[in-house]
Amino acid sequence: MLPTIRFQLETDMQAEYAWIIRAWGRYSGFTPLFVETEPELTVSELGISDIRLSHFFRNTYLHGDHHAKAYFATAPVHLHAGGQTDHLSTAFYMLSCQQEYAPFEGDKYGRFAFADSWQYRFDAADKNLVAFHFDQLTKSLPLVQQKILKQDHASRLFCTHDIDTVFGAWTEQRKALLKKGRVGTLLQLMFRHITGRYDYLELEKILAIEDAYDVRSVFFWLTERGRGRNGIENADYHIDDPAIRKKMQLVSAAGGSNGLHKSALQTTYTEELERLHADGLISNRNHYLRFFMPDTWRVMEQAGVALDATLGFAEQPGFRAGYGLPYRPFDVSGRREIALTEVPLLVMDTTYRHYLKKDPATAGKEIINLLDKHRQDAVINILWHNNYFFDLAEPGWLQVYKDVLAWARDNAIRSVMPEDLIIQ
Ligand SMILES: [Zn+2]
Numbered sequence: 490m491l492p493t494i495r496f497q498l499e500t501d502m503q504a505e506y507a508w509i510i511r512a513w514g515r516y517s518g519f520t521p522l523f524v525e526t527e528p529e530l531t532v533s534e535l536g537i538s539d540i541r542l543s544h545f546f547r548n549t550y551l552h553g554d555h556h557a558k559a560y561f562a563t564a565p566v567h568l569h570a571g572g573q574t575d576h577l578s579t580a581f582y583m584l585s586c587q588q589e590y591a592p593f594e595g596d597k598y599g600r601f602a603f604a605d606s607w608q609y610r611f612d613a614a615d616k617n618l619v620a621f622h623f624d625q626l627t628k629s630l631p632l633v634q635q636k637i638l639k640q641d642h643a644s645r646l647f648c649t650h651d652i653d654t655v656f657g658a659w660t661e662q663r664k665a666l667l668k669k670g671r672v673g674t675l676l677q678l679m680f681r682h683i684t685g686r687y688d689y690l691e692l693e694k695i696l697a698i699e700d701a702y703d704v705r706s707v708f709f710w711l712t713e714r715g716r717g718r719n720g721i722e723n724a725d726y727h728i729d730d731p732a733i734r735k736k737m738q739l740v741s742a743a744g745g746s747n748g749l750h751k752s753a754l755q756t757t758y759t760e761e762l763e764r765l766h767a768d769g770l771i772s773n774r775n776h777y778l779r780f781f782m783p784d785t786w787r788v789m790e791q792a793g794v795a796l797d798a799t800l801g802f803a804e805q806p807g808f809r810a811g812y813g814l815p816y817r818p819f820d821v822s823g824r825r826e827i828a829l830t831e832v833p834l835l836v837m838d839t840t841y842r843h844y845l846k847k848d849p850a851t852a853g854k855e856i857i858n859l860l861d862k863h864r865q866d867a868v869i870n871i872l873w874h875n876n877y878f879f880d881l882a883e884p885g886w887l888q889v890y891k892d893v894l895a896w897a898r899d900n901a902i903r904s905v906m907p908e909d910l911i912i913q
Contacts, residue, residue, distance in 0.1 A: 491520045492636045497528035499538075502547055504824045506532060509581040511826075512816055515912065516623045516866075518637040529632055532577070539630060543569050546578040555821065556591035557582075557607035565611045565618060565811075576622040576629075583607075583811030584619050585819040586800075589782040596804075598719045598753075598777055603802040606809075614807025615859055620814070620866045644813075644867040645905045646897045647832060648699065648706035649798055651750050651774060652875050655690040655726045655733075665882035674881050689876045692736050696743045698878075702894040704904040707798070708740050709750035709774045712764040717753035721777055724752070728764055741768065746906055748772035749794075753779055758792035772796040772907045774872070778803050778834070783820040786827045794829055796907045798870055801834025804844040806859060808833055813867030815910045830912045835863070836893075837872040838886060849885025853892050860893065864900055868910060 491514070498506055510521045510532070531538040534547070546567055549559050560567045560582055567579045581587075589601045596602045608614040627633050682688075692708070699706055710733070711724035726733055737747045747767040751758060753776050762771060773794045775785070780799050789797055800809050810816075810833055818827040836859065841852035860869060871893060877886040897904070 491518055491638060493520045493522050494633065494636060495522045495524045495527065495529045497525065497531045497533075498523055499531070499533035499535075500542055500547065501551060502542075504826075505550070505581055505585070505819070506542070506577060508817075508819050508826050509577055509584065512584060512619075513577075513580070513623045513626060515816075516620065516814065517627050517633065519633065530630065539632075540577055540626070541569065541573075541575070543567060543575040543578050545570065546575060546582075550587075554591070555587045555589075557588045557610070561607055561611070565607050565613050574622075574625070576626045580619045580622040580626075580811075581819075584816060585821050586782050586810050587821055590821050598721060598779065599781075600777070600779060600803065601781075603804040606802070608802075608807060608809070608811070609805070613811075614802065614805050614809075615862065616811070617808060617813040617863060617866055619810070619812035642865045644864050644869055644902050645909070646704065646893075646902050647798070647868050647870045647905055647910065648704055648894075649709060649774065649870065649872050650695065650706060650875055651709045651776070651872060652689075652726075653711065653722075653724070653750070653776070654876055656688070669882065671881075689879055690732065690736060691879065692739060692875065695875065695878055696739070696745065698891060699894065699904075700743065702898050702904075704894055704897070705744045705746075705906055706904075707746045707748050707772060707907060708737070709748045709772075709798075710737070710765060710767075711750045711752055711776060712761045713752035713754045713756055715754070718755075719753065721753040721779075723754060723776065737767070744906075746770075746772065748774065748796075748798075748907070751775045753777060758788055758794060762792060762794075770795045770907050770911065772798065774834075775799045778837075783818075783822055783827070786818050786820060786829065786831075787823075790827050790829050795911055796830045796832060798832045798834060798872075800831050801837065801870075801872075803837070803840060806836050806840055806856070808835065813863055813869075815868055815912060817912055830910060832868055832870050832910055834870045834872060835859075835867070836869070838874055838877045838889075839872075842877075842883075842886070849883060849889050853885075853889040856889065856893060857896055860896055864902065868905065869897075869902065 532540040712728040713723045815832045841847045
């Protein structure tokens with residue numbers, strides 16, 4: 490049982506500040522109680538309160554201006570008129586993904602672009618800033634420091650694989666192999682293609698690599714085929730193909746888990762989850778990381794998704810909500826908490842290869858540097874697609890993944906599964 494702390498909230502943003510205080514409590518190790526009388530801590534815009542809220546923040550928020558420029562002037566931090574930091578409002582702004590409620594143009598897939606974010610403007614995508622502001626709040630309040638239980642803040646590793654393609658080896662790799670003059674490998678690949686081998690479906694290899702490091706992982710499967718919105722290609726396999734079902738069983742038998750990779754089609758989560766027909770806790774990641782605030786969370790919540798692992802920028806590694814730990818999202822339009830657990834995505838293979846155009850060796854160094862900064866206070870949600878394990882043209886990507894697993898082992902960062910991350 491966590492110790493309780495009695496807060497009195499005097500603000501027109503009750504739902505908002507109660508939500509961010511609950512997240513702070515989960516992080517620092519206390520349960521907040523919101524009371525009308527006899528508080529231990531007061532939260533208001535008055536100078537005499539224990540936690541002072543910015544009057545300007547409330548006005549701007551209730552006026553419906555969500556753009557980061559309205560809140561963050563010269564740094565990703567919101568200041569009171571007097572110049573002091575308003576830690577609670579800053580954490581609220583970031584964690585609620587409020588910036589994505591302001592009008593934006595979107596990239597060619599309609600997604601909120603990294604280039605439009607405060608993380609880009611302040612070069613801060615790699616920083617766990619919400620955790621920083623929670624720490625600052627705790628440090629500024631002796632009562633909180635005395636009451637909280639000391640928490641184990643060691644980071645954990647959450648390994649995931651999106652299965653976009655199982656037949657793609659031939660189309661994806663032949664050009665690169667030809668260019669490099671590797672005719673022998675090309676012929677091998679051609680033979681496997683003609684004889685119907687599912688090149689990218691040798692999940693036994695992935696599971697064996699992970700087992701060697703005592704790591705378990707989640708495989709997200711597409712249930713829909715064909716081209717979807719914005720020209721996005723969905724699965725090149727049938728979810729009911731016995732070969733696919735066999736691999737899903739193999740994953741379960743190895744202690745892994747199967748989740749939904751929601752397609753970019755108009756089909757609903759409920760329809761796709763019925764077709765996926767996976768056991769246990771319902772987890773999801775959206776194909777191409779497509780995500781629209783707050784609708785995506787709303788429809789996932791309605792369909793009974795317990796854990797979502799989508800929230801990250803495709804173009805850049807780092808924290809899209811400024812936070813490295815799982816949390817319950819907030820619906821800024823509906824002014825309420827969403828009943829599911831969001832596990833922010835930190836690192837994706839495609840970000841380095843496709844968007845940042847790095848070779849495997851450079852990407853590997855940059856990823857380990859990034860992880861070294863987050864040995865504490867994060868769940869390292871890493872996405873490595875199945876095809877990156879079987880790349881004959883650029884085999885270095887497999888080594889990068891192995892290096893991440895070795896890094897986790899050497900730093901005593903243990904592997905976790907969806908069940909370990911759910912927030913009730
Ligand atoms: Zn995908």
